[in-house]
Amino acid sequence: MKKERMRAPEGQSQRNRPSRGYIYLVKNPSSNETSICAWDSVLYPGTSVVAPTRYGLDLGIIVASADRLGKEYTPGCDQCQGACLHGECLPKDEREDEAVGIEPEQGIEILYRSEPDEDPCDSCGGCNPHPEPREVDLTGEIVWIDRLATPSDLNRYQELVEKEDEAMRICREKIACHKLDMKLVTAHFLLGEPKIIFFFTADVRVDFRELVKDLVSVFRIRIELRQIGVRDESRVLGGLAVCGRDFCCHSVTDKLNPVSIKMAKEQNLSLNSMKISGPCGRLLCCLSYEFDFYVEEKRNYPPEGSKLKVGFELMKVSEVNILSKRILLTGSEGRMLAIPHSAVFFNEESSRWEITKEYTDEFLSN
Structure with missing residues (x-):
C-alpha cells in the first residue's frame, strides 16, 4: 500500500506551535495505522484524540509515548518488559x-x-511498561494532534460506525449495477471531515468514475475509493491467525515488511506454502520476527553441508538446530550422529570447524 504524507486539517496553523512538546504514537482504530503526532501536554495510553491521518482528520488512540522509539536493541539485553510480573x-x-x-x-x-x-x-511493571512521557525539541514538519476527543466526538464516532454497514450495502449494490470487477472490503466515515472512504481490492485497474458519481448522489458528501492489497485487507479487517492470536498486521504493527521463503529455510520450517502462509495467502509476517536471531546465532555453528572429522571418519553437517543446541551429522552408509554445540569449535589457525578433543576421546572410548 503506497505510503502518503499525513496532511494537517484545513485552517490549522503550524506557526503558533511551541518549539518543545511531547510526541506520541497514535493509532487510527478504523484503518489500524499508526502515526507520530505532537501535543503540548502529557497524555497517557488509551486517551482518545482527534488527529490528522493520511485520509483526513479522524479519531485516534494514544498508544504510547514516542520519544523513545527507534532506539537500537543491544544484543543480550535482559531489560525487556512485557511479561506479567504480579x-x-x-x-x-x-x-x-x-x-x-x-x-x-x-x-x-x-x-x-x-x-x-x-x-x-x-x-505490574510488565503489564504497564510505558515510561513517563518526556518533553523534546520539535523540529521539522511535525504533525500536531488537533484536539482531545470530547464525549460528543465519541458519541458521533459511534453513530458513524453504525452507519458504515448501510453504506457498504449501498456501495455493493452500485458495484453490481456497474458490473465492476472489485471486492469491497470496508467503509469508513471520517470523524473530522464530511467524507466516506471505501476500501476495495481488485486484480486489475478499475475505472470507478461512474460509481463515484452514483455514490455522491446518494450520500451527498465527498467520496473516496482506495484500492488496497490482500495483506492490507487483513490489516484493516483483522481476525485470528493460526497461532490463535489476532493478526500481527492488525494488532501489533501496521508496517507490512517483506517476507521471503529464505526466512522459513533459515529457521528449518516446513516449506509447504499451506503451513507458512496466513489467511491473506501471503507468507506469515511472524517469519521475520526471529530471522535475525537465527542468522546471528548460526554464526556460532558450522554451516550445513560442511564436514567435520569425528575420530577417523569424515561426517557431513546435515542439520543445525539452534533451539536444542544440537548438530546432526551424516556419515558413510547412512550413519547419523547428533552432537551438542559444545562439542565443536572454530579453529582460527586452520580456519575450519573441528570437534573438541574431549568429545573425540569420549566418542572413541564408546
Whole structure:
C-alpha cells in the first residue's frame, strides 16, 4: 500500500506551535495505522484524540509515548518488559501482608502483589511498561494532534460506525449495477471531515468514475475509493491467525515488511506454502520476527553441508538446530550422529570447524 504524507486539517496553523512538546504514537482504530503526532501536554495510553491521518482528520488512540522509539536493541539485553510480573514465588518469611493463592491441582503457591480490590495487572511493571512521557525539541514538519476527543466526538464516532454497514450495502449494490470487477472490503466515515472512504481490492485497474458519481448522489458528501492489497485487507479487517492470536498486521504493527521463503529455510520450517502462509495467502509476517536471531546465532555453528572429522571418519553437517543446541551429522552408509554445540569449535589457525578433543576421546572410548 503506497505510503502518503499525513496532511494537517484545513485552517490549522503550524506557526503558533511551541518549539518543545511531547510526541506520541497514535493509532487510527478504523484503518489500524499508526502515526507520530505532537501535543503540548502529557497524555497517557488509551486517551482518545482527534488527529490528522493520511485520509483526513479522524479519531485516534494514544498508544504510547514516542520519544523513545527507534532506539537500537543491544544484543543480550535482559531489560525487556512485557511479561506479567504480579505472580512470583517468594519465601514464606517475605510474604507479610500479601495475599497468597494456592492452586489445588498443582499445589503451587502464587503471590499476588496487590490490594484485595485492585487488579494485580494495574500496578505490574510488565503489564504497564510505558515510561513517563518526556518533553523534546520539535523540529521539522511535525504533525500536531488537533484536539482531545470530547464525549460528543465519541458519541458521533459511534453513530458513524453504525452507519458504515448501510453504506457498504449501498456501495455493493452500485458495484453490481456497474458490473465492476472489485471486492469491497470496508467503509469508513471520517470523524473530522464530511467524507466516506471505501476500501476495495481488485486484480486489475478499475475505472470507478461512474460509481463515484452514483455514490455522491446518494450520500451527498465527498467520496473516496482506495484500492488496497490482500495483506492490507487483513490489516484493516483483522481476525485470528493460526497461532490463535489476532493478526500481527492488525494488532501489533501496521508496517507490512517483506517476507521471503529464505526466512522459513533459515529457521528449518516446513516449506509447504499451506503451513507458512496466513489467511491473506501471503507468507506469515511472524517469519521475520526471529530471522535475525537465527542468522546471528548460526554464526556460532558450522554451516550445513560442511564436514567435520569425528575420530577417523569424515561426517557431513546435515542439520543445525539452534533451539536444542544440537548438530546432526551424516556419515558413510547412512550413519547419523547428533552432537551438542559444545562439542565443536572454530579453529582460527586452520580456519575450519573441528570437534573438541574431549568429545573425540569420549566418542572413541564408546
